[in-house]
Amino acid sequence: MNASNTPVALLQGAIKRYGKLTAVDGLDLSLRPGELLALLGPNGAGKSTSVALLLGLVQVDSGRVELFGQSPQQIDARRRIGVMLQEARLPPSLRVGELLRLTSSYYPNPRSEAECAELAGIGDLLKRPYGKLSGGQQRRVQFALALCGRPELLFLDEPTVGMDIEARQKLWAAMRLLVAEGCAVVLTTHYLEEAEALAQRVVVIDKGRVLTEGSVDQLRAKVAVTRIRCCSDLDEHAVEQWSHVDEVRRDGAQLHIASREPESVVRRLLQADLALTELEVRRAGLAEAFTHLTRRDEAVEQEAA
Amino acid sequence: MNTTAPSMPAARVWRAYLTEAGTECVRYMRAPSFMLPITLFPTLFYLLFGVVMNHAGGEQVQRYLLVSYAVFGVMSPGLFGFGVSLAMERESGLLTLKRALPMPPGAYLIGKMLMAMAAAALVVILLLVLAELLGGTGYSISAMLALVATGALGVLPFCALGLWVGTLVKGQGAAPILNMIYLPMAFLSGLWVPLKQLPHALQQLAPVLPAYHLDQVALSVTGFESVPTTGHVLALAGYTALFLVLAARRLRRLG
Incomplete structure (x- = not known):
């Protein structure tokens, strides 16, 4: 893996407004190849909008957004990413194998079905209709769809919601494997132990800005x-x-x-x-550090008000 | 890590389009909530009004109704296959996921369009088979093929209309709205009762409706009536373009 300076994902002074609400307010974020970054923040902090900007789903009002040095609107840039969104109900009548084949067809050099099934632990689900699966099984299928294109950058939005502990551990193991292969990951999660277990770098955002960033240990040390x-x-x-x-x-x-x-x-x-x-x-764990950091911000604001 | 994108061979891009369309077809053919209404309504209406209750009219009325119920059947895969599914997928997050994925441009809409064309052809074939089994359609093979082709292409203005409605309404709300368009339009275009039996004022209104023009084309290609089709085809093309432009404007605003 040669060290290139082009970040796989970049937000620079990104501003995105929805009417009067400024969802992302001058956000800077840069992700190196093979890095696992956890994006944390309370609800409405601007996590989803940041991810939507990087995926090319919404356009910035000002600032720069890049994937592999290109605009995320470029299909060539998106051919190098895998996506797992929290709110995506897939067609229930399609079988898991068919969903996998369809998503794989979008990519130049996808993984084999067997490899995807092995990585995501869905070997026993391939013939089953998606609508008949449990919530946790559906998440595993979505994870398989995210990694099937052999991406260099994975976006995982709350990947383990609805999973039991065993399934969560398996997915963590798969994520570590992908990162070891050089895949970068942007992880948004409510489970702080997930960020704690996986992330090399944590970025805490609130009110559309980066509140603090660093390793899990550095963050803990702040508290x-x-x-x-x-x-x-x-x-x-x-x-x-x-x-x-x-x-x-x-x-x-x-x-x-x-x-x-x-x-x-x-x-x-x-x-x-x-x-x-x-x-x-x-x-103090990351959870405590996180509550402390975001609460302190509120307290400061209340004092200022 | 290289900074150039891995190349996507043209053959794989084509395959992505094909896979998208094929998957879309499989998905809807398996969904009873889609297939049952689009196949049952035209066939049952035809059986009821064209065969069972058609004592006085005889063969002529039966042949007329076969064509007009075929047109009635063609409208629904377009309106519902596009309108309802787009409205639902905008709400369910599927469209968002597809936009984030490197799906080739237009594959989503082309896939749905081919699905609607296949479903429309299927509905027409179903009606023709039914009519043959019940004692013959009175149409030649070439007329029947022309009707199937008219159905497959004639679904397009309704796809465009469905697409536009699907961009205006989100989720469950689309189906009732589309029914409010579908059923009155079918009636006012003379698909259930021949136009000549409708009040004069309603007859005057019919040329405003795309279904009327499709019915005229279908009656002409089957040789039931010999009217020039060019004007009607142009009207259908015009409606398709109009609804597409309206939908595109809406989609652009949605981002």
């Missing part, structure tokens, strides 16, 4: 809070007065403590309660 949990008889109101303790909550026998300096709090906890058990110390 310096660590969660401490233990079984203890200590009085929570007393603990709340300790230095470096941000927050204390009792849940039955369990004590939940949030702290920015967990080492000193843990040391004091162990000294204060020799009978303390089930101690657990955990860095």
